[in-house]
Amino acid sequence: MSSQLSITHLTKSFETGTANQKIALNDLSLEVETGEFITILGSNGAGKSTLFNAILGKFLPDSGRIVLDGENITYWKDYKRAEKIGCLFQNPLRGTAPNMTIEENLALAYTRNASRSFFAVSRKDSDYFRELLATLDLGLENRMKTKMGLLSGGQRQAASLLMATIAKPKLLLLDEHTAALDPVTSMKVLEITGQIIAQNRLTALMITHDMNQALTFGTRTIMMDGGTLVLDIHGPERAEMTPRKLVDLYTDQSGQMLSDRTMLSL
Amino acid sequence: MLYFDMLLSALGQGAIYAPMALGVFIAFRILNTPDLTIDGSFVFGMTVCAMVTVAGHPILAIFAGAAAGMIAGLVTGILQTTLQINAILSGILTMTGLYTINYMVLGGQANLYLQSMQVNEAGVEVPVASKTIYKMMSSVFGSGEVSALALSSIMVVLVAIILCVFFKTRPGMAIRATGDNEEMVRSSSINADRSRTFGIMLANSLVGLSGAMLCQQQRYADLGSGNGMLVVGLASVIIGQALFGKRGVTIGVVSAVVGSVIYRIILQGAYQIDMPSYMVKLLSALIVTIALVMPLTKEKMNTMRIRRAGEKEAYK
Numbered sequence: 001m002s003s004q005l006s007i008t009h010l011t012k013s014f015e016t017g018t019a020n021q022k023i024a025l026n027d028l029s030l031e032v033e034t035g036e037f038i039t040i041l042g043s044n045g046a047g048k049s050t051l052f053n054a055i056l057g058k059f060l061p062d063s064g065r066i067v068l069d070g071e072n073i074t075y076w077k078d079y080k081r082a083e084k085i086g087c088l089f090q091n092p093l094r095g096t097a098p099n100m101t102i103e104e105n106l107a108l109a110y111t112r113n114a115s116r117s118f119f120a121v122s123r124k125d126s127d128y129f130r131e132l133l134a135t136l137d138l139g140l141e142n143r144m145k146t147k148m149g150l151l152s153g154g155q156r157q158a159a160s161l162l163m164a165t166i167a168k169p170k171l172l173l174l175d176e177h178t179a180a181l182d183p184v185t186s187m188k189v190l191e192i193t194g195q196i197i198a199q200n201r202l203t204a205l206m207i208t209h210d211m212n213q214a215l216t217f218g219t220r221t222i223m224m225d226g227g228t229l230v231l232d233i234h235g236p237e238r239a240e241m242t243p244r245k246l247v248d249l250y251t252d253q254s255g256q257m258l259s260d261r262t263m264l265s266l
Numbered sequence: 267m268l269y270f271d272m273l274l275s276a277l278g279q280g281a282i283y284a285p286m287a288l289g290v291f292i293a294f295r296i297l298n299t300p301d302l303t304i305d306g307s308f309v310f311g312m313t314v315c316a317m318v319t320v321a322g323h324p325i326l327a328i329f330a331g332a333a334a335g336m337i338a339g340l341v342t343g344i345l346q347t348t349l350q351i352n353a354i355l356s357g358i359l360t361m362t363g364l365y366t367i368n369y370m371v372l373g374g375q376a377n378l379y380l381q382s383m384q385v386n387e388a389g390v391e392v393p394v395a396s397k398t399i400y401k402m403m404s405s406v407f408g409s410g411e412v413s414a415l416a417l418s419s420i421m422v423v424l425v426a427i428i429l430c431v432f433f434k435t436r437p438g439m440a441i442r443a444t445g446d447n448e449e450m451v452r453s454s455s456i457n458a459d460r461s462r463t464f465g466i467m468l469a470n471s472l473v474g475l476s477g478a479m480l481c482q483q484q485r486y487a488d489l490g491s492g493n494g495m496l497v498v499g500l501a502s503v504i505i506g507q508a509l510f511g512k513r514g515v516t517i518g519v520v521s522a523v524v525g526s527v528i529y530r531i532i533l534q535g536a537y538q539i540d541m542p543s544y545m546v547k548l549l550s551a552l553i554v555t556i557a558l559v560m561p562l563t564k565e566k567m568n569t570m571r572i573r574r575a576g577e578k579e580a581y582k
Contacts, residue, residue, distance in 0.1 A: 097446035
């Protein structure tokens with residue numbers, strides 16, 4: 001197995017040189033194998049989203065390297081990276097254009113590897129989109145000319161998921177993408193997520209606050225705190241892990257961090 | 267016959283200003299960006315067209331006018347995207363700078379008639395009117411407003427069709443999506459800065475085209491003719507929207523054109539009841555204000571009605 005995503009010694013501070021300096025990523029290293037599906041846990045401010053933003057190129061790191069699929073993307077522009085990375089956020093509104101139809105939204109996402117047809121939506125593409133939408137089992141395949149803004153949050157998030165994965169990305173980033181949905185819809189979207197990742201053998205990272213989810217989904221679980229990895233479990237160790245034990249580990253870890261900080265401030 | 271003449275004149279004016287309304291539609295409705303370049307790019311299209319027309323190339327002059335508007339749009343686009351200047355301020359900066367540029371294009375004067383000095387048989391230098399596309403048209407189809415109207419209409423219909431098709435293509439869709447959700451465009455691996463700049467260039471090239479058409483139709487260029495152009499364009503777009511509703515992009519293009527014509531018909535009606543011409547700007551501002559406030563007023567009145575009915579119920 002080769003490494004799909006390789007992050008080495010990534011560091012990022014915000015407001016450097018001021019009293020408010022915050023180290024968001026602290027010498028973080030992470031190797032992700034091809035086809036791995038990693039769930040990421042961590043309290044607010046642990047650096048999970050900052051890690052995603054660094055991978056997506058929303059800012060440049062202070063130091064460190066990000067290599068995706070054999071290419072050093074550390075200094076690429078964000079839209080250039082998007083050719084290889086699909087992402088999904090908590091807010092369903094972020095991933096879709098409300099005043100354009102479902103079909104047009106998919107066509108836009110498909111820009112990444114569509115044949116360069118004259119019209120944005122060719123008949124062939126349209127058939128493909130219909131097939132894809134049918135797999136969601138939400139009836140969206142019959143509403144392709146409907147404006148995206150008229151869909152419910154869950155439907156929009158499911159459609160966003162299709163858009164994020166339509167071009168078979170080298171890496172899929174999911175940032176609490178079901179947190180804003182009701183429990184039933186959330187389960188449904190998670191299910192679809194699992195299906196799409198399995199079918200396309202995608203490499204994925206998923207941030208979640210749900211310990212159960214973190215342990216049942218994916219193949220590996222990592223925990224972040226203070227901008228770095230504090231826990232990394234997979235295989236049998238992960239199979240035996242329970243949310244209870246995880247919470248103990250979690251409080252242990254953050255307790256340790258807490259005492260460190262208390263000592264420093266003395 | 268008087269009404270027919272009025273209508274004809276309104277249609278002709280409406281057609282000439284229609285590309286400008288389309289430009290406003292693209293900037294405000296599709297890109298969702300308040301672009302104040304428009305007052306300047308209209309005059310830029312006009313002055314550049316005037317110079318090329320006087321030089322004896324009437325058809326090229328129309329394209330030159332559109333190209334001038336496009337360059338103005340490019341400047342605003344770069345200010346907005348690469349230099350990250352606030353959208354409204356970017357437009358104001360370009361518009362202000364263009365005043366000087368336009369003055370220079372006209373050779374340091376505030377207006378210019380489309381004519382050149384030529385020596386006649388008697389050896390006297392006399393001004394001769396430059397050839398315009400409207401003059402060329404009338405030499406084929408007879409003079410008068412009808413042929414001018416026909417030419418303007420053909421141009422507007424062509425432009426509208428090209429726009430409708432363009433917005434269904436990949437780059438066209440990217441521009442629409444950029445106005446709708448820029449973040450999503452970026453995460454679809456499209457350079458949103460570039461499509462935003464293209465959109466602003468397209469909008470202003472249409473505005474420049476309008477300026478060029480007006481220049482050749484009225485046979486002179488004037489630095490003051492762009493003042494308040496943005497409000498006129500907005501009025502047209504809003505009137506069109508009131509008729510056709512806020513729907514897809516194709517309907518939007520059609521409604522901007524129709525709105526431009528109806529706006530001119532309203533103005534003609536106002537002139538008919540002896541409105542002095544300096545009232546035009548105030549009237550335009552009023553139309554836009556009323557149209558913008560309409561939805562809120564409806565909602566307020568509805569709330570008041572419900573409240574009153576509820577209170578009556580409570581005191582029974």
